[in-house]
Amino acid sequence: METLKLGAWKLTWLDGGVTHLDGGAMFGVVPKPLWDRKYGVNEKNQIELRTDPILLQTGNENILIESGIGNGKLTEKQKRNFGVLSESHVQNNLEALGLTVHDIDIILMTHLHYDHSCGLTVWDEEKQDYQPVFPNATIYASQIEWDEMRNPNVRSKNTYWEMNWKSIQHQIRTFQEEITIIEGIRMIHTGGHSDGHSIIEIINGGEMVLHLADLMATHAHQPPLWVMAYDDYPMTSIFAKEKWLQYGQKQNAWYTFYHDAYYRAIKWDDSFTITDSVKRVR
Numbered sequence: 001m002e003t004l005k006l007g008a009w010k011l012t013w014l015d016g017g018v019t020h021l022d023g024g025a026m027f028g029v030v031p032k033p034l035w036d037r038k039y040g041v042n043e044k045n046q047i048e049l050r051t052d053p054i055l056l057q058t059g060n061e062n063i064l065i066e067s068g069i070g071n072g073k074l075t076e077k078q079k080r081n082f083g084v085l086s087e088s089h090v091q092n093n094l095e096a097l098g099l100t101v102h103d104i105d106i107i108l109m110t111h112l113h114y115d116h117s118c119g120l121t122v123w124d125e126e127k128q129d130y131q132p133v134f135p136n137a138t139i140y141a142s143q144i145e146w147d148e149m150r151n152p153n154v155r156s157k158n159t160y161w162e163m164n165w166k167s168i169q170h171q172i173r174t175f176q177e178e179i180t181i182i183e184g185i186r187m188i189h190t191g192g193h194s195d196g197h198s199i200i201e202i203i204n205g206g207e208m209v210l211h212l213a214d215l216m217a218t219h220a221h222q223p224p225l226w227v228m229a230y231d232d233y234p235m236t237s238i239f240a241k242e243k244w245l246q247y248g249q250k251q252n253a254w255y256t257f258y259h260d261a262y263y264r265a266i267k268w269d270d271s272f273t274i275t276d277s278v279k280r281v282r
Helices: 023-027 076-082 090-096 114-120 143-150 166-171 234-251
Strands: 003-006 009-013 018-022 046-050 054-057 062-065 106-108 121-124 129-132 138-142 172-175 178-182 185-189 198-204 207-211 254-256 263-268 274-279
Touching: 003 207, 003 254, 018 023, 018 076, 023 046, 121 166, 129 166, 138 143, 138 166, 138 185, 143 172, 166 172, 207 234
Parallel strands: 062 106, 106 138, 138 172, 207 254
Antiparallel strands: 003 009, 009 054, 018 046, 054 062, 121 129, 178 185, 185 198, 198 207, 254 263, 263 274
16 A cells, blocks of 8 residues: 655555546546546557545544545446455555554545445445444535535536445535645535535645646546546636646645556646655555
């Protein structure tokens, strides 16, 4: 498990599962000869995308950023379509760190698409229903995202699923524009990828992390105009990414990734040359 120290805090990437999605969809209108120089593609024109939650340990709180694709939630057809090669090992990862799912205090959900939220619930044979995976956690999401999760439209119903929200309703805490989770951790609503999409700013020991989530799904999505065909509001994504890249550059921030198959975190200089990184062990 790769780690990043941020002052007195520690970030650890857990194994939430792996998908493979169409590269053209992931890079939208960007021509393939441009994006496949930066990110590997297989013979089916699919790119590898992790779904790896980040465990943030402050010394007082155990915080998860996203939840992975879970276990036993996808049909065989969905696994084929989404290129799922393995599902979540988050529980095993936590046990290796001396923790259990009961030790997670807070979960920060940038948005609630299936590949981010399937890890929040699991089927319980005895109760014949889905139950929370992290029963003691307070789960944060923007109010807009939570509203659409429960009342999806004709497009979003393909990614907002009742089995991922019904049993965790009592754990959800929502916000409007932004919220300070604890001192040094802030969630900010941006919209773009989804109407309720949010990003996360983490500051400790004079260092900053910006988790732009699906505004910048991988390191190859750094150019502001390189947005996904999956984005509901692509111009909002472009403007938000441009804003937060400029902001982070001034702060010498780390940028962290949930989906990237090659990098866990990156620092760029003003010309977007990588100056420091945490690479995923492949």
